Amino acid sequence: MQEQKTNGPLKGLKIVEMAGIGPAPFCGMLLADLGAEVTVVERPAALRSLNTGDALNRGKRSICLDLKTELGMRAVTALINQADALIEGYRPGVMERLGLGPAVFEASNPKLVYGRVTGWGQNGPLAHAAGHDINYVALTGALSVASRAGQAPSLPATLLGDMAGGALFLALGLLSALLESQRSGRGQIIDAAMVDGVGCMSALIHSLRGTGMWPDAPQHNFFLHSSPFYDSFECADGRYVTLGAIEPQFYAELLQRLDLQDVDPQAQFDTRQWPALRARVAARIKAKPQSQWQTLLEGTDVCFAPVLSLEEAASHPHNLARGNFSRIDGKLQPSAAPRFSRSQLRPAQAGTKPGADTEAILRELGLAS
Template sequence: MIGSPTGAGASTEKTGPLAGLKVIEMAGLGPVPLAALMLSEMGAGVLRIERADAGQPLLSLPEEYDLDRHGRSVLKLDLKRPTGAELVLRLAAGADLLVEGFRPGVMERLGLGPDIMLQRNPALIYGRLTGFGQDGPLSGRAGHDITYLAYAGLLHAIGRRDAPPVPPLNLVADQGGGAMMLIAGLLAALFQRARTGKGQVIDASMIEGASMLAAPIHAYMAAGLWSDGRGENLLDSGAPFYDTYETADARHIAVGCLEPRFFAEFARLLPLDEHFVGGQHDRSLWPAMRAAIAGRIKQKTRDEWAALFAATDACVAPVLSLVEARHHPHNRARQSFVKSGRLERPAPTPRFSQSPQTLAATPATADRDMLTRFGLSEEEIGTLAKTGVLGR
């Protein structure tokens, strides 16, 4: 069950399995903000530090839609001033986790590298996420999801046989290989710290994270069960029983009946000639099988096919748009999408039976209560405000 939006202000008591955990997020783009959002919705108190001199982001969103900032208390600092950097060090001394996604060396140049922070707080877990890792020939290079997938060999594998590779949004390297692997590392380090009392540095790389997601594919290749060519395999549109097909109304259904019994059910309801069922994995039959499936599916609309297969295990689904997905009966029954003001977004996940999460709402300016939770005294807070170190 998801709690009601609470504004995520500094004084709000949050629920979730990470309630009481204190996290510093060094503001940036891409997967680190998603990781911080998820940590916040799992109950952590997240203090997002934004540079007072930062320029406009690539995509500037109104605050009510900006999930890169929801669920946090936000503190704007001039990190070029020694007092600004020193304040981050003071805050980190009272934190459990720090996460940052800058290029290697940026935090060190600011005087905020892991060596000095772990000296002050040996229990701190310092999470670093980059595209290429903290070292290596490409470590200083800029990149995006498509860049990292290209170097990981995965972009080559995504798409159809006779077409260029297709960028899978920014879901694989940024969010899957980046944010999710960073969270896995943070939680593993927390578990180890519970036994040893010691923090550590996590070096998460989006290339390596995306590659790990594809570990089974590498295993299939080594066993001779997967071709290095695009669009020639079971899961990459090579197999006619694992692909999308256009319907009579120019929409699509997704067919994913890999297992023989699921394929037999699909063939029965389509219907498909019986000889295809016995020769499901006979690649010489695949061109004719694909043509037969495509021709049949063209005879009904997407929703007609969805209704026909709805109560079966044929693994056929309507290809929904992002808007349609929010209103599908299953997703509505599960409350898989929730509203926060005018924003409708995916609900916090995963779900916990003993510790419900709190839906992150619009950010709050870090107040005295939040700063004292990170170890600052009332006197220090007052002095920093008077000298202008604390941004507005």
Template sequence: MGPVPFCGMVLSDLGADVLRIHRTAEVGKPVNPVLARGRRSFAVDLKSARGVSLVRQIVDRAEVVIEGFRPGVAERLGFAPDVLRATNPRLVVGRMTGYGQTGPAAQRAGHDINYLAASGVLGALGTPGAPPLPPLNLLGDFGGGGMLLAVGVLAGVLRARASGVGQDVDAAMVDGSALLMAMVYGQLVRGDWPRERGTGPFSGVRPYYTTYECADGGYVAVGASEPKFFRALVHGLGLTAAIDLDRQSDPSTWDEQRRRFAAAFAAQPRDEWARRFAASDACVTPVLAPEEAPSDAHLAARSTFLVDPAGNAQPAPAPRFSETPPARPESAPLPGAHTTAVLTELGLDAEDIAALHRDGVVASAA
């Protein structure tokens, strides 16, 4: 489940000691090299009473447990939050689901697209007269899911450290994606948000807030909403004599604006426009592919991406802190890479550890 590994990655990036519990059957299988970075891995059979007992011992030493099961599954496995807090009262239990722990849809299967559909997000995405457009799985799985779970867990830890009392964090992707739409729902209350999909101010319908194709097939993003930025855009395109700056927000001029902007951008390749607008406040940016972004001069100067010796890039930890030096996350471990080390930390001797491996209760990466 993407949101839970993402939450673990974020917490690890921020300095938490994160231990991932893998199933023994996952040992030897590949992991996502970015989402799994910076943590340790313990492979155990949770259908075994001995395996459950080992994980309970680990939980007793933890501040946080995060799970992504459907409601009721953790309880059936022996990890009900109240049971865990009977021996670890400060424990914060983060519970990641699509529809939440309660409600008529709580047990329903779904994915990012379903949760966005239910929360009103998907219905606002896309162009007029066309079907709603899924935004990858960023708004449900990661923004409204894993990131919201991380925020909730951190808030729970702060309270537990102050009060000595843990609690559950019910992080549902329908809740989180709805929360990300706070601005839109606020504008709906005021009557400022159009009900037709693809006609809102940030949907691309306005010619000064959209994308344009360039001569080489590349694209630029234009976000010149404010008059001073619009003026810089028009000047940079050489259209000062053709565009009425005072009628920027007049919808009756938008077709003409769009036609002239499109023709101008189509006359030069993407990187030429990037060069021309590099020192301008016209809010014109080349649309970079994921494999191009790490080479962007600004992002490279900020070390927004980490690049390994083989040239593979991944997003660096964020945000930045003034007093905490940035850390380079350790590479993602194979499932079960730290099983023996964790068992040793629990006080088991070599003979006991060997028996657990032999009986299939735990497993280690080769």
């Protein structure tokens, strides 16, 4: 792979990522975007379960090793001994069975930060059970607040459990431990469980619920799709738009722009009036296509956005202005985030192919044949 120079804030940091799916490679991508040198240890093609694709491998190097061979074990051990941190997303005990558990490196690389991301965590009754994003979110209680009355709960695939609750909390844990290791001279193990991360992210809901400001009954909670001012509404063309006019001044502007001046804005949270008013708002929105509502409401203080497809989102003027997406080899990729005032992040690029840097890395390790 052609290395793209970066002066990102993590420049000089060496990360070893054990190839996997979901949160582990996404965490590696985030760190690579920020300038870290991330090396992915891939298995031979016959043993791979799923290629994570170009975007998640961008900015990384890739070495393919058979860990059942002496050369493979010597190479991966040498890589980890040179690393600042390791990322792995296997079930508990897998790395130990491979002979690569954290205890192996306590003497040879005492500052190593060993990052582990799983759904259920490294311990607990479910630690060794299979699961996926939807299961972890369900167990935290968060899935229960993603439903409409009379309908099954639903949520966007992979975003809440895998990426937010797993990868982002792993990245936070890794960087926190790396910062601490500069003072202590010692590494430590990060146990990033998706069920823990999603549970932590529900802190605001629990806080509101504890003060009586989060009713469990959907008909009294505007977040739960029952109000006339916070939800998705269908347009004349079958497309959807979103309204989020929670604050009184935004709600008043929404009523004005929807030509509902006869509605008392002071009665916004009188839930007895919600069903009838919601029907009126829905009828207003249903009268025009999505594009007309964009013309009328986008950029105003009614808290509005159209529901766009992934392809459409890349072409929206706001996303274009911020450079939020790139098209690499004809395929869309999201751009690196967040932005820094001085540090330059890696641009979107085609990701390395599995094993593309094997020979070069083996030479660097003094193990080339």
